[in-house]
Amino acid sequence: MTFDLSSLTVSGIREGLIARDFSAVELAESAYARIDAVETDVHAFNSLSRDLALDAARAVDAVVADGGELPRLAGVPVAFKDNMNLVGTMTTCSSRILEGYRSVYDCTAVRRMLDAGAVPIGKCNMDEFAFGSSTENSAFGPTRNPWDLERVPGGSSGGSAAAVAAGEAVLSLGSDTGGSIRQPGALTGTVGMKPTYGRVSRYGCVAFASSLDQIGPFSKTVEECAQTMNVICGKDSMDATSLERPAEDFTLGIRDGVKGLRVGIMQDLVDIEGCDPRVRQSTLDTAELLAGLGAEVGATNVPATQYGLPAYYILGPAEASSNLARFDGIRYGHRAADVEDVLDLYLRSRAEGFGPEAIRRIMIGTFALSAGYYDAYYGQAQKVRTLIANDFERAFADFDVLLTPTSPTTAFKIGEKAANPVSMYLSDVYTIPVNLAGICAVSVPCGTVEGLPVGLQIIGTHFAEATVLRAAYAVEQASGFDSVSPLVRGLADKRGTTVS
Amino acid sequence: MAMLARLGLTDEQVAALGSELNDILARVDEIAALDLSGVEPTAHSIPVTNVTRPDVVRPCLSRESALLNAPAQQDGAFLIPKFGA
Numbered sequence: 001m002t003f004d005l006s007s008l009t010v011s012g013i014r015e016g017l018i019a020r021d022f023s024a025v026e027l028a029e030s031a032y033a034r035i036d037a038v039e040t041d042v043h044a045f046n047s048l049s050r051d052l053a054l055d056a057a058r059a060v061d062a063v064v065a066d067g068g069e070l071p072r073l074a075g076v077p078v079a080f081k082d083n084m085n086l087v088g089t090m091t092t093c094s095s096r097i098l099e100g101y102r103s104v105y106d107c108t109a110v111r112r113m114l115d116a117g118a119v120p121i122g123k124c125n126m127d128e129f130a131f132g133s134s135t136e137n138s139a140f141g142p143t144r145n146p147w148d149l150e151r152v153p154g155g156s157s158g159g160s161a162a163a164v165a166a167g168e169a170v171l172s173l174g175s176d177t178g179g180s181i182r183q184p185g186a187l188t189g190t191v192g193m194k195p196t197y198g199r200v201s202r203y204g205c206v207a208f209a210s211s212l213d214q215i216g217p218f219s220k221t222v223e224e225c226a227q228t229m230n231v232i233c234g235k236d237s238m239d240a241t242s243l244e245r246p247a248e249d250f251t252l253g254i255r256d257g258v259k260g261l262r263v264g265i266m267q268d269l270v271d272i273e274g275c276d277p278r279v280r281q282s283t284l285d286t287a288e289l290l291a292g293l294g295a296e297v298g299a300t301n302v303p304a305t306q307y308g309l310p311a312y313y314i315l316g317p318a319e320a321s322s323n324l325a326r327f328d329g330i331r332y333g334h335r336a337a338d339v340e341d342v343l344d345l346y347l348r349s350r351a352e353g354f355g356p357e358a359i360r361r362i363m364i365g366t367f368a369l370s371a372g373y374y375d376a377y378y379g380q381a382q383k384v385r386t387l388i389a390n391d392f393e394r395a396f397a398d399f400d401v402l403l404t405p406t407s408p409t410t411a412f413k414i415g416e417k418a419a420n421p422v423s424m425y426l427s428d429v430y431t432i433p434v435n436l437a438g439i440c441a442v443s444v445p446c447g448t449v450e451g452l453p454v455g456l457q458i459i460g461t462h463f464a465e466a467t468v469l470r471a472a473y474a475v476e477q478a479s480g481f482d483s484v485s486p487l488v489r490g491l492a493d494k495r496g497t498t499v500s
Numbered sequence: 501m502a503m504l505a506r507l508g509l510t511d512e513q514v515a516a517l518g519s520e521l522n523d524i525l526a527r528v529d530e531i532a533a534l535d536l537s538g539v540e541p542t543a544h545s546i547p548v549t550n551v552t553r554p555d556v557v558r559p560c561l562s563r564e565s566a567l568l569n570a571p572a573q574q575d576g577a578f579l580i581p582k583f584g585a
Contacts, residue, residue: 104565198546211544240551241544310528321505328506331578332569342583347508359507363517364524366505376532382541384531389542422523438545462546 002030006167006488010076010224013170017064017075024057024064024075024119031077031121035168038487043143044153044163046082048122049089053077056119063117072231074117079169081160082123083130083206084110084215089120093206094138095128097327097334097353107204108239109173109215109232116231121169124159128355129324130180130208132156133427136418137357144414145188146485147452151411154184154427157218161188164218165485171228172218177208178312179407179431181216182443186406186455189445189483190218191225191472194431196462197438198243199229201236209319210241212312212435220483222444222473226250229465250466254473259294261471263287264399266459267299268306274426275408278449283405286446286456289478290471300395300402304387308433311388313425314368314381315436321365327353360421389437396461401471404430406443406455430457440465444472445481453481 003022016022032050039045060075080086083093085103092098106114114120127137135143135158145153146166153162157174161184164172174181176194185192193216200215207213217228230251235244265287270280291297329335329349336348354362368377395402407427417424434441439462443455456475460468484492502509509517563576572579 101569104561104568197544198548237553241546241548243546243548307531307534310531313524314528314531325506329571330580331566332571335571339581341581343506344508345581346506347503350506351508351513354507359509359513360517360520360524362505362507363501363521367501367521367525370501370504377528379541380531380534380536381528382543383536383539384534385542385545386539387536389545421520422527425524425527436545 002033003027004167004492005030005034005077005170006484008170009221010073010170010227013075014070017060017070020064024060025054027075027077028053028057028119028121031168034166037491038166038168041144041149042146042162042166042487043141044124044159044166044168045079045122046092046094046125046140046159047090049086049120052088053119053121056114060117060119071115071117072227073113076118076171077121077169078113078118079121079124079160079163079172080110081126081157081174083126083175084173085204086110086120089123091123091206093129094126094140095353095355095358096139097350099139099334101332105204108201108236110204112232113173118171124157124163124172126159127156128358129206129320130156130175130177131357131361133179133183133424134417135159136414137355139355142414145411146487147189147411148486151413152187154187154407154411156180158184160218161185161190161192164190164220167488171224173215173232174218175205175213175215176435177212178316178435179428181218182431182441182455182457183407183428185218185443186453187411189453189481189485190220191222191442191444192216192218193225193229193442194434194440195229195233195465196440198241199233199465201239201242203236203238207323209316210323211319212316222469222476223251223254225442226254226469245463248466250469253466254470256470257293258290258471258474261295261401262399263290263295263297263471264300264395264402265297266302266402266404268301268303269404269430272408272429275405276410276449279405279409279454282447282449282454283403283456286475286479287403290474293474293478298399300399302391302395302433304384304391305433307384308388308436309425309429311381311384311436312432313364314377315385317361317365318368318378319365321362321369324358324362385436388433392437392439392461400460400467402459404457404459406430406457410449410452410454434459438462440468442468442472444475445483446475446479447481
């Protein structure tokens with residue numbers, strides 16, 4: 001028997017396992033049944049890990065049979081972005097240069113999910129090396145949005161977002177360097193969080209821009225986001241940037257409401273040209289909703305964020321050009337045939353293996369770091385970063401959380417922005433400043449425009465995840481957003497069953 | 501620049517990238533023009549430097565694992581072509 005994972009939550013799965021309404025193996029089979037039904041259309045996955053999933057599910061069922069204590073994510077079908085290593089799977093970063101690469105160790109965040117009893121369904125499609133905002137830059141073809149198959153799911157973690165929105169997994173992990181969790185969260189009607197820099201170990205996640213990258217969860221609900229954060233956060237000796245913090249239960253207090261919470265609308269960002277007026281209105285309406293619940297809502301400006309995009313498009317590519325130097329065809333990855341010597345091997349393996357956007361970013365980064373330009377570009381961008389961090393700090397003296405739209409538009413059509421890199425880059429204008437400052441933010445669905453989800457970005461200062469999640473929970477409850485995507489609803493209608 | 505990045509691009513690729521990169525650099529030039537003398541650079545956002553751990557031997561990747569994805573190998577080592585003449 002199979003079940004509709006779209007209607008199950010982490011807590012519901014736990015209760016159902018204990019009540020023996022279903023087994024973990026049945027849940028895993030349900031995920032694969034859904035994948036069989038929708039994956040031709042959606043293409044959320046690069047590869048499936050059925051053997052690992054069934055082994056993990058059987059282990060959970062054995063604990064249930066013994067009447068043992070279930071770990072926190074017992075039996076929950078989960079998916080991982082294809083830049084996170086897991087032994088027994090390929091890790092390709094959706095790049096030809098890593099096609100067929102077999103993981104030889106586990107990513108810490110992935111390992112923590114599995115140690116908590118989660119069941120690994122597969123690895124999700126992404127923009128190549130996380131370079132993009134639509135998942136169109138995958139060497140293995142685009143992912144489609146379960147809300148409208150003609151449209152992108154956002155990116156770069158578009159596969160992870162689509163897998164949850166299509167009910168192919170209950171939770172997933174993505175990585176966010178400039179918005180790559182929050183923007184696809186917004187475009188697919190899912191909850192996506194970028195934790196504070198240092199909260200989650202990046203060990204085993206293929207690096208894009210090391211001073212910005214952070215792993216975080218996708219889920220259908222805010223509570224599940226908090227439950228996943230409880231599992232993946234914490235110091236790891238294998239990532240020198242992960243920080244020692246007291247253990248925190250992010251689910252505590254999420255229902256405490258927003259009475260007295262100081263909420264600042266980032267007016268200058270909300271008003272930028274290029275933001276769909278209906279997305280803007282949805283943001284303002286949601287702020288109004290929070291005011292109605294007792295929040296003290298005001299407007300503020302974080303002026304230096306106007307330089308976020310240009311600073312990011314120096315820092316990100318500069319760090320990426322350095323991180324991607326390791327893909328040289330020597331130890332792993334694509335190696336060109338019939339090479340003359342080592343230099344020829346480097347030049348041809350890299351040119352053959354990297355896709356167009358990876359090449360573009362490596363070139364920008366190499367330029368920004370090159371002699372004579374370093375100070376004017378890279379050095380200057382690092383100083384802009386200081387300004388942005390300082391401006392945020394000033395704003396957080398007056399406000400507990402800040403609001404912007406997550407993305408200036410709803411999901412755009414496949415191909416619509418592909419020809420123009422600069423217009424694609426603009427889709428992360430709201431999310432990038434958060435990475436530059438290293439603070440935390442969540443995207444929570446707050447409404448729809450023409451049937452497509454709109455995400456609200458709620459930003460908190462360093463380590464303010466609990467406050468951000470409390471505000472997000474209030475938005476989720478008050479907005480009445482229905483997270484069931486049309487694709488999932490169509491399947492339910494076909495079966496003649498209802499989806500709650 | 502392509503040689504510096506170790507990318508063996510064709511003339512057509514170089515030409516196309518030239519104009520694309522100019523577009524992108526035009527967008528970032530606005531910060532190159534800012535007067536930021538007196539502003540300290542931020543390398544990353546958390547106050548952590550020089551993280552160390554005790555210098556003790558720990559298990560690491562086995563030779564077999566390290567070579568698992570090697571495009572070419574021989575006698576337990578990565579095999580590469582000769583260096584340039």
